[in-house]
Amino acid sequence: xxxxxxxxxxxxxxxxxxxxxxxxxxxxxxxxxxxxxxxxxxxxxxxxxxxxxxxxxxxxxxxxxxxxxxxxxxxxxxxxxxxxxxxxxxxxxxxxxxxxxxxxxxxxxxxxxxxxxxxxxxxxxxxxxxxxxxxxxxxxxxxxxxxxxxxxxxxxxxxxxxxxxxxxxxxxxxxxxxxxxxxxxxxxxxxxxxxxxxxxxxxxxxxxxxxxxxxxxxxxxxxxxxxxxxxxxxxxxxxxxxxxxxxxxxxxxxxxxxxxxxxxxxxxxxxxxxxxxxx
Numbered sequence: 001x002x003x004x005x006x007x008x009x010x011x012x013x014x015x016x017x018x019x020x021x022x023x024x025x026x027x028x029x030x031x032x033x034x035x036x037x038x039x040x041x042x043x044x045x046x047x048x049x050x051x052x053x054x055x056x057x058x059x060x061x062x063x064x065x066x067x068x069x070x071x072x073x074x075x076x077x078x079x080x081x082x083x084x085x086x087x088x089x090x091x092x093x094x095x096x097x098x099x100x101x102x103x104x105x106x107x108x109x110x111x112x113x114x115x116x117x118x119x120x121x122x123x124x125x126x127x128x129x130x131x132x133x134x135x136x137x138x139x140x141x142x143x144x145x146x147x148x149x150x151x152x153x154x155x156x157x158x159x160x161x162x163x164x165x166x167x168x169x170x171x172x173x174x175x176x177x178x179x180x181x182x183x184x185x186x187x188x189x190x191x192x193x194x195x196x197x198x199x200x201x202x203x204x205x206x207x208x209x210x211x212x213x214x215x216x217x218x219x220x221x222x223x224x225x226x227x228x229x230x231x232x233x234x235x236x237x238x239x240x241x242x243x244x245x246x247x248x249x250x251x252x253x254x255x256x257x258x259x260x261x262x263x264x265x266x267x268x269x270x271x272x273x274x275x276x277x278x279x
Contacts, residue, residue, distance in 0.1 A: 010184045013224035016142070016173070016253035020220060026254040030081070033088035041094055043087070046101075048126035049119065053106040056123055057083045058130075059090040060099040066133035068275035069099040071124060071166070075142025075173075077186055078108045078116055089261040092268065098275050099134065101127055105147075109189035113178075113200045117150045121159065124151060128165035137168035137274045141257050145174025149202035149232065152209040164209040168274035171215045172260065172267070173225060173253045176232040177203035180224070203232055207239040214244055214270045218251035225253065244270070 017023045037059070044058045061067060070093055074086040083104035090100035105111070105119045128136060140148035148169055156164050178197040181187050198204045215233040217226055226247070233245035248256050248267060259267040 010180055010224075013222050014175070014181060014184055014186060016222065016225060019222055020252035020254050023252070023254045027081075027085070030085040030088060030257075034085050037087045037090055038084075041090065046126065046130065048123045051106065053104055053111075054119055054122070055083065055104050056127060057087055057102045057104070058099065058127070059087060059094060059101070061094045061097050063097070065131055067097055067099050068135040068137065068277070069101060069127065069131055070271065070275060071101045071103060071127060071136060071138050073103050073105075073120060073138070073140035073144035073147040075140070075144045076107075078113060078143045079189055080107065082107075089257070092261050092263050093271075093275070096263070096272060096275075096277050098272075098277065099131070109191070113190055113192065113196075117147060117200070120147045120151060121154060124165055125159060125161075135276050136166040137170065137271070138166045139170035139172065139260065139271070140174065141172040141260075142174060142253065145171040146176060146178075146202065149174060149176055150200070150205075152207060152211070152213075153202050153205040155208055164211065166209075166211065168211055169209075169213040170260070170267070170271055170274065171213065171229070171232070173217045173221060173256055174215070174229060174232065175225065176228050176235075177201045179204075203228075203235060207236060207241060210236075210239065210241040212242045212274055214267070214274070216246050216248055216256070216267055218253055218256040219247055219249050220252035 046056045046058050074081045083102035086102040093100050103123045105116050138148045178201045217229045233243050236243040259265040262268040
């Protein structure tokens with residue numbers, strides 16, 4: 001069932017920074033922390049397509065390439081950021097013997113949303129071929145959570161696979177019904193109408209991949225973002241999926257991502273469990 005949300009002020013309801021006064025500092029921290037990570041550890045820039053935007057940054061611990069792999073899709077309303085600012089969550093994972101990949105994709109308006117989703121499919125298939133024995137878990141924040149959820153709606157058999165190439169998903173502060181965005185400033189580079197927004201909304205699509213999934217959001221988010229996460233978690237459960245969902249205390253839409261890199265946090269623990277680390 002596709003539930004429609006109609007807040008009075010959609011621009012404000014779908015502006016995460018309206019309730020996160022520190023968002024500029026947090027995003028700057030993404031970049032500086034990622035640069036430090038890339039200076040410390042072994043990283044490969046892996047192309048998955050023909051254009052300069054189509055690459056992943058793969059960070060691996062020393063040793064066996066059969067390790068678990070977390071594949072991360074960044075946020076920024078499909079219009080900002082890149083894989084290069086998204087490498088900092090790798091630190092704690094590498095220390096546990098897990099690999100990490102940050103996926104880059106072409107930003108709107110230079111790519112349509114269907115084209116961006118198609119790039120994410122290609123990126124994941126490339127990583128699965130590169131590390132065929134790895135246990136892959138996908139994760140995304142904000143618009144990246146939408147992209148990860150779209151991969152859960154993908155018919156992987158149509159791409160020549162017998163099954164999904166990933167075995168778990170972590171969806172952080174995501175947006176899963178895009179129809180409310182159609183009349184907002186966010187849609188200016190996306191150019192979605194009601195029909196195309198529904199076609200790109202996981203909330204409106206069949207769940208094709210039923211895997212253990214974490215859906216979470218920050219305490220300091222707009223009501224619209226909180227409801228989007230609750231609704232999508234409910235859809236997964238109704239479709240027979242294995243889902244846990246929760247609010248992360250004292251976090252907002254942006255700094256919640258630091259919990260992904262913190263093995264002492266609930267989100268960090270859940271991430272490690274999905275990756276097979278039970279220590």
